[in-house]
Amino acid sequence: MSTIFTIAAAEWRLWMRSRSALAALLAVVLIIAATSVLTAVRFTEEREERTHQQEVAEETFLSQPARHPHRMVHYGHYVFRTPPPLAIIDPGVDTVTGQSIFLEGHRQNTAMFADTRASANVGGFQSLSPAAVYQILIPLLLIALGHGVFVREREARTLAPLLAQGVSGVTLYVGKALALAGLSAALLTPLLIMSLIGVTSGEAIGVSLAVVVAYGAFMLVWSALIVLVSAVVGTRGVVLGTLVFIWLAWSLVTPRLAVASASAAAPSPGKLETDYQLLADLRELGDGHNAGDPAFDALRANLLAEYDVDSVEELPINFRGAVAQASEADLTKVMNEYAERRMALEVRQSRHVNGFGWLSPVLAVSAASRHLAGVDLETHHRFLREAEAVRFDFIEGLNKSHTQELSYTDDINRNQSPEASRRARISPENWTVLDAFRFQPATSNQRFGAAAAPISMLAVWLTSLVVAGVFATGRLKP
Amino acid sequence: MSGFGRELWFLWRDRAAKVWLLIGFAAAGLAVVFGLMEIAAQRETIERLKTADEIERAVTTEAHREDWGSAAYYTFHLSYDAPEAFAFAALGQRDASPWKHRIRMLALEGQIHETDAANPDFALIGRFDFAFVAAMIAPLILIMLLHDLRSGERASGRYNLLSATSADARMLWLSRAAWRVGALAFVLLVPLWIAGFVSGAGAPKLLGASLALLAHLLFWWAVIACVNTRTWTSTVNLTTLIGLWLAFAVVAPAAIKAGVDAAIEVPEGGDIMLTQREAVNDAWDLPQEATMKPFVERHPDMAPYAAIEGTFEWKWYYAFQQVGDQIAEPLSIAYREGRARRDALASRLTWLSPPAKLERALQRLASTDATAALQYEDEVRAFHAELRAYFYPPMFRGEPVTDAMLAERPNFE
Known part of the structure; x- marks a missing residue:
């Protein structure tokens, strides 16, 4: 055991003495600090801003004057997706998806105004978050510092004496790996601080620490790989070339190939295109604005029979409201089918992309990170579903008021005179059908469930690399 | 054999260089x-x-x-x-x-x-896409191709001999590097031009894109040449250059984006x-x-x-x-x-x-x-x-x- 520590300590001492190693370390720490502070400030503001906007939107809706209920259906409402506390580490899809949706009758609108659209275009990776730094930059630092762990012994011809002294190859491997693991642990400190900040703003401690653990596992994967390559490959140049090649393949190439593969394997037609099919379906349901549409003949017959009257004028309820209510319900059913199909397809695409985590631990850790932080595709879908629930609820409530609070005669005569138009209004108390909406992050269990697959990928990567390392160094020759 | 042709022969014999050029070709082709x-x-x-x-x-x-x-x-x-x-x-x-x-x-x-x-x-x-390959991956490949031109010879003890015996030492390093830059440009541009003709993009756009890519490669060549003139080892060269790649290709854009959005x-x-x-x-x-x-x-x-x-x-x-x-x-x-x-x-x-x-x-x-x-x-x-x-x-x-x-x-x- 003490031999292992001695070996590890020797590497640490070497790094401490090397000015270029310290300079690289300092540069990376500065980048981590800068991105952490910037991301934390930005997303703390975003959280407050969107929560505030949500409150304002609700107050505005509730403070509308007396109106015809259907006017409120079109007046509509806004919901905002508040980012979770851990967005300060990984903003995930928050910046590329719209953060608010306008809710109105008869339509499911898309989320609008994604940040990326208005923000400056600089190509490549665009903005850096702490997550991106840990996924992309830190491995390069580990390579720069760690690629020599075995090679330098070989170059200095100290490997043979070490082995001759009875230090086994595996002990050397564990010692060198420990050196890199220690470095990784030190580099995780800023991430740990960020996740604790997340805890103070209300995040569960379990998932917060799990994010750190996932990145820790990812850095161990790199450490294990670096030591392995350094041990089995002959010269320093080739070690470095191999590691840079793997870094390039894992970080830059595989993720984007995964996207190309997913869009070829599961092409998505896009909302606009499926909307045409939807429109054809909807025409069969009838236009809810037009109570004379033949599509509502059955509804009229049923209501007349139910209340035992001969004409819609004699109904105790407002027939136009009943039509609006029935048609909105039918319409919503069809729209939801289409929305669910679209989301299922996107989930399939994303699973396809995440499957490439078996080829690149960078994809595995980024998926784990998004799932754990609660900024994944599924969270966005949940936002869309919850928004739809809010939409349907208040539209349904307004249509109910339309049916019960407003007489049919007043309703059909509303355009006769300004006076008639005033009679066809209902009081603002009816607007309280709108429920308060606060978008909440997924529960810890849901997030752990979603992250299980990519985390097990990391575990498999780590285990197999360690096994390969132990195996290779077990038969280490100078 | 002329000096220039000999350098092409060396490039052909360099297995690592061939692998990196092949990677460049495959990346541009896929893109x-x-x-x-x-x-x-x-x-x-x-x-x-x-x-x-x-x-x-x-x-x-x-x-x-x-x-x-x-x-x-x-x-x-x-x-x-x-x-x-x-x-x-x-x-x-x-x-x-x-x-x-x-x-x-x-x-x-x-x-x-x-x-x-x-x-x-x-x-x-x-x-x-090709823009990503040209902007992000190509510089890394160029770094891998050029970082140990001098330091590699230095490490194998031939540097002084080569410098002393060649008629014009600067010309030697220049042509050696030029072949590599040219080869990389070639493997990147061939897929671009083929795809350009397939899609009917027209020569002016292809020419414009090619010039932009060449300018980009020349910039990186200059950066690498600056680093290479130091009498560092290949490893230090490489780590320095990758650090510079990070600075130019990742950190600077992120900083520019953040700055512009804030301004x-x-x-x-x-x-x-x-x-x-x-x-x-x-x-x-x-x-x-x-x-x-x-x-x-x-x-x-x-x-x-x-x-x-x-x-x-x-x-x-x-x-x-x-x-x-x-x-x-x-x-x-x-x-x-x-x-x-x-x-x-x-x-x-x-x-x-x-x-x-x-x-x-x-x-x-x-x-x-x-x-x-x-x-x-x-x-x-x-x-x-x-x-x-x-x-x-x-x-x-x-x-x-x-x-x-x-x-x-x-x-x-």
Whole structure:
């Protein structure tokens, strides 16, 4: 055991003495600090801003004057997706998806105004978050510092004496790996601080620490790989070339190939295109604005029979409201089918992309990170579903008021005179059908469930690399 | 054998160099193939949309011809931004900015910001297109090819001998490096030109892209040459160069982006929608003259027909849709100008990051940059204005809907 520590300590001492190693370390720490502070400030503001906007939107809706209920259906409402506390580490899809949706009758609108659209275009990776730094930059630092762990012994011809002294190859491997693991642990400190900040703003401690653990596992994967390559490959140049090649393949190439593969394997037609099919379906349901549409003949017959009257004028309820209510319900059913199909397809695409985590631990850790932080595709879908629930609820409530609070005669005569138009209004108390909406992050269990697959990928990567390392160094020759 | 030819022979014999060049070739090849596939898919989408739109419009037009108000209310009009032939090389903003819309005569501000975006995970990760390969991967390959030119010889103890025996030592290193830069440019450009001819991109664009790529490679060659003149070991060279790659290709763009976004305020997009929606909804409760007056200011030719009788008339309805846009106009213009100014500033600042500059240059050539997105937005606005110019006169004059008039309805082209 003490031999292992001695070996590890020797590497640490070497790094401490090397000015270029310290300079690289300092540069990376500065980048981590800068991105952490910037991301934390930005997303703390975003959280407050969107929560505030949500409150304002609700107050505005509730403070509308007396109106015809259907006017409120079109007046509509806004919901905002508040980012979770851990967005300060990984903003995930928050910046590329719209953060608010306008809710109105008869339509499911898309989320609008994604940040990326208005923000400056600089190509490549665009903005850096702490997550991106840990996924992309830190491995390069580990390579720069760690690629020599075995090679330098070989170059200095100290490997043979070490082995001759009875230090086994595996002990050397564990010692060198420990050196890199220690470095990784030190580099995780800023991430740990960020996740604790997340805890103070209300995040569960379990998932917060799990994010750190996932990145820790990812850095161990790199450490294990670096030591392995350094041990089995002959010269320093080739070690470095191999590691840079793997870094390039894992970080830059595989993720984007995964996207190309997913869009070829599961092409998505896009909302606009499926909307045409939807429109054809909807025409069969009838236009809810037009109570004379033949599509509502059955509804009229049923209501007349139910209340035992001969004409819609004699109904105790407002027939136009009943039509609006029935048609909105039918319409919503069809729209939801289409929305669910679209989301299922996107989930399939994303699973396809995440499957490439078996080829690149960078994809595995980024998926784990998004799932754990609660900024994944599924969270966005949940936002869309919850928004739809809010939409349907208040539209349904307004249509109910339309049916019960407003007489049919007043309703059909509303355009006769300004006076008639005033009679066809209902009081603002009816607007309280709108429920308060606060978008909440997924529960810890849901997030752990979603992250299980990519985390097990990391575990498999780590285990197999360690096994390969132990195996290779077990038969280490100078 | 001439010195120049000998260096080519050396390059051919260098296994690591061959592997890296092969990687470059494969990356560029894959990138253009993916790009061509994506562009083909986008074109097919547009074709399908056009067919669907024609059918849909024929049905709605037939169903709602009782008056011009209903005809305008129920018919949507497709607008789209077809990718250019060269777009395969740089897919650019088309994942984030909309390139297809369904527009109708209602307030435009409520419609133009709808984004039919692809899977957000795709936008997050990014596309593997030629611009990405040229801007991000090519410099790394060049670094791998050149970083140990001198230090490698130094390590094997030949450096001084080579320098002393060759007639012109500088020429020796120059030609050795030149062969490698040239070879890399060659393996990257061959797939680009082949794909360019396949898609019919035209020589000027291909030439422009090639020059931009060459300039980018020359920049990196200069950077590498500076580092190589130091008497460092290959390892120190390589780590330094990768550090510089990080600085130029990753950190600088991120800093530029953060700086530009902070320096230039753009109004919240949601505020445009909110303003427009409040204006349109308030109009129902305002006296009708309050709507018709600002409307007539924009459309003086409609003044003789602007009197509204009764509590509801279509022309009043469309007038307050238009006035809703007019009220949101300052915000909308600020949003547009803000994005244009951000883009202009980013264009200047990316001189500090040649990879970002290259990507922007390729996106410009491909018309997939912010300028192109704004231009498409302007086209949609112009089309919407055309629709208004078409519908207003017969609607305001109360003319019946006729086949002859319907045949003149504008199409987006």
